[in-house]
Amino acid sequence: MSRERHIIILALLALLPITALAESPTAAALSYTCAGCHGTDGSSVGPSSPSIAGMDPEIFIDAMQDYKVDKRNATIMNRIAKAYSDEQIKGMAWYFAKQKLELLPQSTDTQLVELGTTLHDKYCEKCHEEGGRSGDTGTLAGQWMPYLDYAMEDFIAGRRDYPRKMKRKVDAAIKAEGEQAMPALIHYYGSQHNSAQKEASHE
Amino acid sequence: MNKKIAGPLAWFFLGATLLFLYILPAHSAVEVMTVLGEEAPPGFDPVTGKRVIPTVRCLKCHGDESEQTDVDDDGNEIEIYIPPHKFEDSVHGKRRCAECHANITRVPHRQEPEVVVGCIECHRQTWDANKDKPDNEFKRLGVVIEQIEKYQDSVHARPEDEDDPSVLNAGCYDCHDAHNIGTLGSHQRDEHRLENPEVCGECHRKQRNKYKKSVHGKAVMEDGDSEAAVCSDCHTMHEIDSPEGDKVMLQITTNCGNCHEESRQTYRSSYHGQVNKLGYTHTAKCYDCHGGHNVLAIKDPASAVHEENRLETCRQCHEDAPEGFIGFHPHGNANDFEKYPVMWITAKFMQALIIGILAFFWVHVMLWFYREYQDRKAGKSFAHPKPGDDTVYIRRFTATWRWIHLLFAVSTMILVLSGTTLLFSHTAWASFVMDMLGGPKVEAILHRTAATIWLSVFLVHFFIAMTNIVRNRKTFRWFGPSSMVPNLQDLRDVGAMFSWFFGRRERPSFDRFSYWQKFDYWAPFWGAAVIGFSGLMLFIPTLTASFLPGWVFNIATIVHAEEALLATMFLFTVHFFNSHFRPDRFPMSTIMFTGAVPLEEFKFEHRLEYERLKESGELEKMLVKPPSRTMEKGSQALAAVLIFAGLGLLTLVFIGYMTMPG
Numbered sequence: 010m011s012r013e014r015h016i017i018i019l020a021l022l023a024l025l026p027i028t029a030l031a032e033s034p035t036a037a038a039l040s041y042t043c044a045g046c047h048g049t050d051g052s053s054v055g056p057s058s059p060s061i062a063g064m065d066p067e068i069f070i071d072a073m074q075d076y077k078v079d080k081r082n083a084t085i086m087n088r089i090a091k092a093y094s095d096e097q098i099k100g101m102a103w104y105f106a107k108q109k110l111e112l113l114p115q116s117t118d119t120q121l122v123e124l125g126t127t128l129h130d131k132y133c134e135k136c137h138e139e140g141g142r143s144g145d146t147g148t149l150a151g152q153w154m155p156y157l158d159y160a161m162e163d164f165i166a167g168r169r170d171y172p173r174k175m176k177r178k179v180d181a182a183i184k185a186e187g188e189q190a191m192p193a194l195i196h197y198y199g200s201q202h203n204s205a206q207k208e209a210s211h212e
Numbered sequence: 213m214n215k216k217i218a219g220p221l222a223w224f225f226l227g228a229t230l231l232f233l234y235i236l237p238a239h240s241a242v243e244v245m246t247v248l249g250e251e252a253p254p255g256f257d258p259v260t261g262k263r264v265i266p267t268v269r270c271l272k273c274h275g276d277e278s279e280q281t282d283v284d285d286d287g288n289e290i291e292i293y294i295p296p297h298k299f300e301d302s303v304h305g306k307r308r309c310a311e312c313h314a315n316i317t318r319v320p321h322r323q324e325p326e327v328v329v330g331c332i333e334c335h336r337q338t339w340d341a342n343k344d345k346p347d348n349e350f351k352r353l354g355v356v357i358e359q360i361e362k363y364q365d366s367v368h369a370r371p372e373d374e375d376d377p378s379v380l381n382a383g384c385y386d387c388h389d390a391h392n393i394g395t396l397g398s399h400q401r402d403e404h405r406l407e408n409p410e411v412c413g414e415c416h417r418k419q420r421n422k423y424k425k426s427v428h429g430k431a432v433m434e435d436g437d438s439e440a441a442v443c444s445d446c447h448t449m450h451e452i453d454s455p456e457g458d459k460v461m462l463q464i465t466t467n468c469g470n471c472h473e474e475s476r477q478t479y480r481s482s483y484h485g486q487v488n489k490l491g492y493t494h495t496a497k498c499y500d501c502h503g504g505h506n507v508l509a510i511k512d513p514a515s516a517v518h519e520e521n522r523l524e525t526c527r528q529c530h531e532d533a534p535e536g537f538i539g540f541h542p543h544g545n546a547n548d549f550e551k552y553p554v555m556w557i558t559a560k561f562m563q564a565l566i567i568g569i570l571a572f573f574w575v576h577v578m579l580w581f582y583r584e585y586q587d588r589k590a591g592k593s594f595a596h597p598k599p600g601d602d603t604v605y606i607r608r609f610t611a612t613w614r615w616i617h618l619l620f621a622v623s624t625m626i627l628v629l630s631g632t633t634l635l636f637s638h639t640a641w642a643s644f645v646m647d648m649l650g651g652p653k654v655e656a657i658l659h660r661t662a663a664t665i666w667l668s669v670f671l672v673h674f675f676i677a678m679t680n681i682v683r684n685r686k687t688f689r690w691f692g693p694s695s696m697v698p699n700l701q702d703l704r705d706v707g708a709m710f711s712w713f714f715g716r717r718e719r720p721s722f723d724r725f726s727y728w729q730k731f732d733y734w735a736p737f738w739g740a741a742v743i744g745f746s747g748l749m750l751f752i753p754t755l756t757a758s759f760l761p762g763w764v765f766n767i768a769t770i771v772h773a774e775e776a777l778l779a780t781m782f783l784f785t786v787h788f789f790n791s792h793f794r795p796d797r798f799p800m801s802t803i804m805f806t807g808a809v810p811l812e813e814f815k816f817e818h819r820l821e822y823e824r825l826k827e828s829g830e831l832e833k834m835l836v837k838p839p840s841r842t843m844e845k846g847s848q849a850l851a852a853v854l855i856f857a858g859l860g861l862l863t864l865v866f867i868g869y870m871t872m873p874g
Contacts, residue, residue, distance in 0.1 A: 033248060034248070035248050035249035035250070036247060036248035036249055036250040037249065037250065039248070066253055066256070067263065067318065096247060096248065097248065099247045099248075100247040100248030100249070100250045103247055103250040103251070103252060103253050103256075104250050106253035106254075107253045107254070135272055135273050135276075135320075136320045138269075138272060145263075145269070145318070145319055145320075146320065172320070172322070173285075173320070173321065173322055173323070173324075174320065174321075177283075
C-alpha cells in the first residue's frame with residue numbers, strides 16, 4: 010500500500026468516533042419507550058405507574074440503578090432497567106427532568122388531608138420541600154396515591170432501604186398519629202394537582 | 213492518481229480532519245455538556261453537569277432557628293444552625309454553601325457530612341484569576357493571600373502528630389467563624405475581637421485563664437472593650453509560632469509597642485531594648501518584667517513591676533541586684549521633663565556641649581581651609597620633600613608617644629564601633645555589624661576589652677607625663693612651651709588665627725603645641741573622665757547600685773553615649789582636618805607615625821619653637837635623618853587605614869544620628 014493511502018486511512022480512522030456516536034439513539038428517543046406506562050413525557054395517566062416527568066435526575070438515576078441490581082422492590086422496573094447502560098439512564102434522567110409534570114386530580118379525604126398537612130410540615134417538609142413537590146428527594150406532591158402507598162409500605166416493611174434519617178421522621182409521625190399517619194400524608198400528597206400547586210407557590 | 217499531488221493532498225486531508233474534529237473544538241469556548249443529545253436540566257451546571265445546590269436549600273435545615281440541633285449517625289446531638297442573616301451579611305454572603313463545602317453534592321446528606329473546606333485553595337484560585345483586574349474589588353484578597361502564606365509557615369499549619377500529616381494543629385475555620393467573616397471595619401470585626409480569647413482559649417486553656425485575670429483580659433472579657441489587647445494583637449493572627457523561638461519573642465515585644473508606643477520607644481533607648489532591637493532576646497523583654505498573659509497595671513499590688521515586687525523581678529536576671537536597682541527607670545525618657553527632670557537636664561546639657569564644640573570647630577575648620585588654600589595657591593607655604601631629597605628632619609614624637617597614640621586610636625575605634633552598634637540599634641547597619649561581631653555578648657566583651665586598653669593607655673600616659681614633670685621639676689614650666697597646660701598665649705593665638713582666616717594678618721607662628729593641638733589633647737582627658745567613669749558604672753551595675761540610686765544608670769547611659777558621640781564626631785572631623793585634610797597636609801600627615809617632621813614644615817608650623825631651639829642650640833641635637841622608606845610607606849599605609857576606618861565610622865554614626873527615632 011502506498012504512503013498516501015496510509016494517511017487517508019488514518020484520517021478516516023480519526024472520523025470514526027463521530028460516526029459511532031451518531032448511531033446511538035438519543036435520550037429523548039429512548040424515553041419514548043417508557044411512555045406506554047409512564048404517560049407521554051412521563052406524566053402518567055393512571056395509578057398503576059408513577060409519574061416521572063420533572064423528576065429529579067439524581068433520584069431518577071438512583072431508582073434505575075437500584076432496580077438494575079434488584080436493590081429496590083419492583084413489579085416490572087427491575088427487568089426494564091437492566092436493559093439500559095449508565096449513560097442511557099443518565100440521558101433519560103436529564104430528559105425527564107425537563108418535562109413538565111401534568112397531574113390529574115385524585116379523590117381525597119379532607120380530614121385526612123388536613124392531618125397530612127400538619128404531619129408533612131412537621132416531619133417531612135425539611136427534606137421534601139414545598140409540600141413534596143418534585144425536588145432532590147423525588148416527587149411526592151400529586152404523585153399517584155397507590156404508588157405512594159406501595160412505596161411507604163416497602164419502606165416500612167423493609168423491602169426498600171430508607172433514605173438516611175428519613176426513618177426517624179416516619180417513625181415519629183406514626184408514633185404521633187398511629188395508623189392514620191401514612192394515609193393522611195398520602196392523601197395530602199394526592200390532594201395536590203397542578204392548580205393546587207400553583208396556589209401553593211403563590212403563597 | 214498523479215503521484216506528485218497525491219502525497220500533499222493526503223496530508224491536507226488528514227490535517228483538515230484533525231483540525232476540525234479535535235483541535236478546533238478543544239479551543240472553542242466553554243462547551244455545554246450533553247448526554248445522548250440531552251443537555252443538563254435546570255438546577256444543574258450546563259458545563260459540568262453537576263448539581264447546583266442553592267443556599268436556601270441548605271438553610272432549610274441549617275437556617276431554622278427553631279431547630280438548631282440534629283443528631284449524627286451515632287445519635288449524638290450536634291449543632292447545625294448557621295444564622296442566615298449573619299451569613300448573608302458576611303463577606304461570603306453571596307456564595308453558595310456548596311461552593312466552599314464542595315464535598316456536599318447531594319441534599320439531604322446521603323452520608324454523614326464531613327466539614328472539609330478548601331479555604332486556601334479557593335482564595336488562591338480566586339486571587340490568581342482576579343489579581344490583575346484594574347478595579348480594587350479584589351485588593352483585600354491580596355491581604356488574605358499574604359496571611360495564608362504566613363499561616364502556612366506557622367505552628368498551626370504543622371501536623372498535630374508527625375506520623376499523621378492530615379491533622380493540623382489548627383485549620384482556618386478552627387479560628388475563623390467562617391459563616392460570619394466581616395470585611396475590614398465591619399461590626400463582625402469588633403465581635404471577633406471580643407471572641408478572640410475564647411476562640412484561642414478553646415485549645416490554649418491555661419493561657420486563656422491567666423489572660424482572663426490580666427488587665428487586658430478584664431477589659432475585653434468583662435468590660436467588652438474591643439480596643440484592649442486580645443491574643444492576636446501580641447501573637448499576630450497568622451504568623452503564630454511557639455514563643456520559645458527568637459522570632460516570636462522579638463515579634464511579641466514589638467507588638468506590645470503597637471499600643472504602648474511610647475513605652476516601646478523608651479525601652480528601645482535602653483540597653484535591654486537596644487539588644488532586643490538588634491534581634492537578640494537574652495535581655496529583658498516587655499513580658500519578662502510586666503508579665504505576659506497575666507500582665508497587670510503597674511499600680512496593682514500584684515503586678516510584677518509594682519514597687520514592692522520590682523526588685524524580685526529584676527533578680528530574675530540580675531541575681532544579686534541590690535536595692536538600688538529599684539530606682540532605675542527602665543523606660544526613662546530624656547525628652548520628658550515632667551517625669552525625668554534630671555535625665556532631661558543631663559541630655560540637654562550634653563547636647564548643648566556637642567553643638568557648641570562642634571559649631572566652633574567646624575567654623576574653625578572651614579575658615580582655616582579657605583585661608584590655607586588661598587595661601588597655598590599664593591605660594592605662601594612650605595614645600596613637601598620629594599622622595600630622594602636628603603631633607604633634614606626633626607624629631608617630634610618619641611616612640612612611646614607614637615605607640616600610645618596608635619593604641620589609643622585603635623581602641624577608640626573599636627569602642628566607637630561596638631558602642632554605636634547598640635546606640636544606633638535602629639539602623640540596618642547595626643544589626644549587620646552586631647551579627648558580624650558575634651552578638652551582644654561578644655560585643656560586650658569587645659567593648660570592655662577596648663575600654664580597658666584605652667583606660668590603661670590613658671593611665672600609662674598620665675604616669676609618664678607626671679614622671680617627666682617630676683624629673684624635670686626644677687626646669688619644668690607649667691605654662692611653658694613644652695607644657696600642655698593652656699595659657700594666655702593660646703587665647704591670643706586663637707584671635708591671631710581668626711585674624712589670619714579673615715586675611716587681616718599673616719599666618720601666626722606657634723611654639724611646640726598650638727591651641728588646637730592642646731584641645732585635641734585635653735578633649736580625651738575630659739572624655740576619659742566622663743566616658744570612663746560612666747562606662748565603669750554601667751560595667752559593674754551591681755556594685756554601682758549598692759551605693760548609688762538606680763537612676764544614675766539612666767544618667768550614665770546618656771552621658772556615656774553623648775560624650776562618646778561628641779568624641780567620635782570631633783576626632784573624625786576636626787582632628788582629621790587639623791592633622792590630615794587641610795591643604796598643607798592633604799591627604800595625610802604621618803608625623804604621628806614616623807615621629808619626625810621635615811625641618812621646612814616644622815619651621816613653618818612651629819616657628820617659635822624652631823627659633824627657640826635654634827637659639828638654645830638644642831636644635832642640632834634634635835635633627836634626624838629622614839625616616840626610612842619602609843618607615844615612611846608603613847606609616848602612610850597605617851595612617852590611611854586609620855583614616856578610612858575613622859571616616860567609615862563617622863558615616864555610620866552620621867546615618868545613626870540622622871535616623872534616630874523620637
